[in-house]
Amino acid sequence: MLGLGAPELIILATILIAAILPAWLGARVAKKAGFSQLWAELLLFIPLHPVLLWIFAFVPWPALERTKDG
Secondary structure: OOOOOHHHHHHHHHHHHHHHHHHHHHHHHHHHHOOOOOHHHHOOOHHHHHHHHHHHHHOOOHHHHHHHHO
16 A cells, blocks of 8 residues: 555644645635735745735735725
8 A cells, every 4th residue: 555544644634734724714814804815825935924924914904994995
């Protein structure tokens, strides 16, 4: 066989959950703030985290702009 037993499958499932859960949560936060959900995909590139957090913190949020206008 391929040498995939229960321990290997558990490790693989844990790695997939650890990658998918933050991306899903990041997409929800970005959507609520009025940004594209594609921001969450950029979170998969770890060196971009500080840059993305800086941008997310200091640019005007589109959702807030819509509430001021409407």
